[in-house]
Amino acid sequence: MRALRQDSANGPEDLHLVADAPVPAPRPGEILLKVTAAGVNFADVMQTRGTYEDGPEAPYIAGFEAAGEVVAVGDGVTAPAVGDHVVGTGGGAFAEYMVMRAAGAVPVPSGWSDEQAIGLILNWVTALAALKPLGRLAPGETVLVQAAAGGVGQAAVRLAKHYGATVIGTASPGKHDVVRSLGADRVLDYGADPGTADLVLESVGGAAFAVSLAAAKRVTGRVVVYGVAGGEVAITNRDLNFRRQIHVIGLHLGVLIEHAPAIFAELMAELRALIAAGVCVPGTPTAYDLADGPKALAELEARATSGKLVLRP
Ligand SMILES: NC(=O)c1ccc[n+]([C@@H]2O[C@H](COP(=O)([O-])OP(=O)(O)OC[C@H]3O[C@@H](n4cnc5c(N)ncnc54)[C@H](OP(=O)(O)O)[C@@H]3O)[C@@H](O)[C@H]2O)c1
Incomplete structure (x- = not known):
């Protein structure tokens, strides 16, 4: 089968199309998917550089999010069935076929294409987890969403508005209109007023991390940390004691x-309700041919993209 194989830790330039990858076989509890759309995530970029914790060693078939049709099931699988369309995660998604755990596969919502369902878990559920069980968002609160034009960021802006928050989004200047169109009340270029946010969704790190910490209200403000796109930074016990009396919460x-x-x-039940209510809407990803996967990853790394990217095998 055709697949994208990462051959080193030198980044997307060493992601290569191969035509002779073996079709994987589902083991007990797994399904074999004929992939129709593979989701591109920032974690894919990190993996090409060997900076994702516990990621695979090169060479490996890249990608870990896909949607498609179930074409075979392993022993013990009762659902989904052959012929069903599902979205989920597993290794080797940038390929014509991949296996994933049956228990983690989510049905593509009725009326949606496979491609429109990409991001349901990795973008929407991540944003939901950050806002609700971890961020404890209440109506009327102010949320700062860093990298608001990205895959997770766009879902977070929509959800935070749905839950009655005032939303401030940050993004590169060329992406501000996108964030505004999602309903954000203010859009900024990675600056924020100190001490004004009840909740900060922080996935950028680097210089933006200090802005995120300062933006949270003293004593009650929460900062949910779920990404390190702009680099690793530290916070000390002295910071938390004397300078930043805030709640820092990690999410993976x-x-x-x-x-x-x-x-x-609970998150999956809420996701189903959000789909039924039309809050979680079919995605409109930017699509690339599988062969252009290295270009898609390079553009994501260079901050040249907005929203979700998918590869079509
Ligand atoms: N913890 C988890 O379980 C989990 C799950 C999913 C995603 N994530 C994390 O959530 C974040 C968003 O993921 P995503 O897949 O939706 O990606 P994304 O947001 O579509 O892409 C990353 C965005 O981050 C912004 N950014 C800011 N500084 C950057 C830098 N130095 N280098 C690259 N990008 C930078 C860029 O937007 P601007 O150009 O607008 O600045 C870029 O488009 C990532 O950090 C990812 O690792 C974590």
Whole structure:
């Protein structure tokens, strides 16, 4: 099968199209998917550079989010069934076929294409987790969403507005209109007024991290940290004691699924309700051919993209 293989830790330039990758076989509890759309995530960029924690060693078939049709199931799988369309995560998504755990596969909502369902878990559920169980957002509060034009960021802006928040989004200047069109009340270029946000969604790190910490209200403000796109930075006990009396909360969706399955089940129930209510809407990703995957990842790394990107095998 055709697939994109990462051959080094030198970045997207060493992501290569191969035509002879073996079609994987589903093991017990797994399904085999004929991939129709693979989601591109910032974590893919990090993996090409070997900076994603516990990521695979090159060479490996890249990608970990896909939607498509179930074409075979492993032993013990009762659902989904062959012929169903699902979206989910697993290794080797940038390929014509991939396997994923049956238990983690989510049905593509009826009336949606596979491509429109990309991002349901990695973007919408991540944003939901950051806002609700971890960020404890209440109506009327002010939320600062860093990288608001990105895949997770756009979902977060829509959700925060839905939950009655005042939303401030940050993004590169060329992306401000996108963030405004999602309903953000203010859009900024990675600056923020100190001490004004009840909740900060922080995925950027680097210089933006200090802005995020300063933006949170003293004593009650929460900062949910779920990404390091702009680089690793530190916060000290002295900071928290004397300078920034705030709540810093870490989020990794994979860890949440494994260690807090009850919270994940609540998030999935809320996601279904949001879909039914028309809050979570079909995605409109920018699509690339599988062969152009290296270009898509390079553009994401260079901050030249808005919203979700997908690869078509
Ligand atoms: N913890 C989890 O479970 C989890 C799950 C999903 C995603 N994430 C994280 O959430 C973040 C968003 O993921 P995504 O896939 O939706 O990506 P994305 O937001 O579509 O892309 C990253 C965006 O971050 C902004 N950015 C700011 N500084 C940057 C820098 N130095 N280098 C590159 N980009 C920079 C860019 O937007 P501007 O040009 O507007 O600045 C860029 O478009 C990532 O940090 C990702 O690792 C975490």
